[in-house]
Amino acid sequence: MFWVFSVSFWAFIVLTCPLFFAGALLVWLVTLPFDRRRVALHLYSSAWASFYVYICPLWRLRVLHRDRLPWRGPAVLVANHASLIDILVLFALFRPFKFVSKQEIFRVPVLGWNMRLNGYVPLVRGSGASVRRMMELCDAHLAAGSPLMIFPEGRRTSDGSLQAFKNGAFDLAVRHGVPVYPIVVHGTRRALPREGFVLREHIRARVEVLPPLLPADFADVGALREATREAIAAGLAAP
Template sequence: MQPIFVDTRGLKGALAAFRAFLFYLNTFAWAGPLFVIMVFLTPYVLAFDRTRRKAQHFFNTLWAKISSFPFYRVVISGLENLPPQEQPAVYVANHQSFLDITTLFHINRDFKFVSKTANFFIPIIGWSMFLTGHIQLDRMDRRSQQKCLKDCGMMLERGTSVAFFPEGTRSKDGKLHAFKRGAFVVASRHNVPVVPITLDGTGDLMPNSREYLLFPGTVHVRIHPAIPPGPVDALTRAAECAIASGLPPERLAPEILGT
């Protein structure tokens, strides 16, 4: 597997750029017709399943799997640690790459992603996120942050899980960094478990800020035992430790190694 920071010159870089081109071509080719189906289903979904929107999530999952399987392999361990489908939970994962979102859909749980507002303006893909009811967040706007937490709480109260990348943004150096408290405030306040998930390999395949490259390889998804509801700081630290346990030491930032 390629390291996170790679020499992109020569044949290897050219092949990675070509693979990325094919990946995006495949992604948008499937996103179009699946989005049309989602649009036609919207009246039914809003009438009978306004919050969870399982039908829309099904097509999100189908799109993610079709987009990824020709280009990289996903190996999942710890499926027995997933809570039941009907159990609302806060899912948290480390964030290395653009591929993290498509990869997380492989665990076959319907949840609402917390995603930056700009992503909802991406043609077709962002629009499908809107139809599915994923949660918008402008990290620079305090009111947006407060609304995001409120929306997440509403989802949980109505039986719908939410998913966060608690580092707040994709890692710039490929290492796991300290978590922000928002996801754990939501879990503690609404008395739901936190499910930590380690994603290992997405940053090797498509490094952050080099989304024009896609290397072949395997992504390992490790689902850790759910953490029962508790104080915010304890939840944060427990989730950090769980996710860090699925990564080699060289992928941990000093603030993680030192605590």
């Protein structure tokens, strides 16, 4: 049953994405002269991604404490990463952030084109040059007042456990003196694990924004990193 539904659902996404991208192009063209941070385009993209979440009969999503996130001003948003669905549900936050994502997704037709239009940040894992370029782009976005959305584990977990966090997101927060917002994503791995594209079961996903952590309250990048990981781990453990 689930594989039949999965084929139908992914086919629906493939067929409708070009229509949504046409709308994205229109938004980009109309707002280009006055929306340098491409906020309108990102919010359109958020509605596009959220549409697929809310129409899927297997998924139910709740977003908690969205109001903690700023509408304006730089910040670093970090979330645990267990499934491709994480990207879709995080768009449901409807805040104007810039995603940092692996380069491969930018090569996907239509979706990758929209990511480039939005000014999201590509990263090639294991490439020092790509990491340096990613940090430069992130510096520019923060300096322009745009929040960043980063998965500090670097890749999806294979067994559901929270992996070690990398320093990049927290180095950015410390150098720019901006808050870190830990975000807990519950339930997505059960719907679509790291292996395969078959939707597995009904889920009640939950995205929870935790209180911000201020770099000034921590001794260094490592202390901020570990405090953020502990906050997300505690959130994942909560019922």
